[in-house]
Amino acid sequence: MCTRKRRYRSQGDALDAALLVGVERQRSAYRCPLCGHWHLTGN
Ligand SMILES: [Zn+2]
Known part of the structure; x- marks a missing residue:
C-alpha cells in the first residue's frame, strides 16, 4: 500500500525530492x- 511511501503534492515536489537524494x-x-x-x- 502507498501509505508507507512518501507522498508529494505534485510531480515537481517528487522530482525535487529525488534530485536532493541523487536518485533522479x-x-x-x-x-x-x-x-x-x-x-x-x-x-
Ligand atoms: Zn499513494
Missing part, C-alpha cells in the same frame, strides 16, 4: 491512483 536517474514520479498524490518509483 533511477526514479521517476507517478501519480498514485489510491491517494491522488505523487510517489517516487522504487522504494
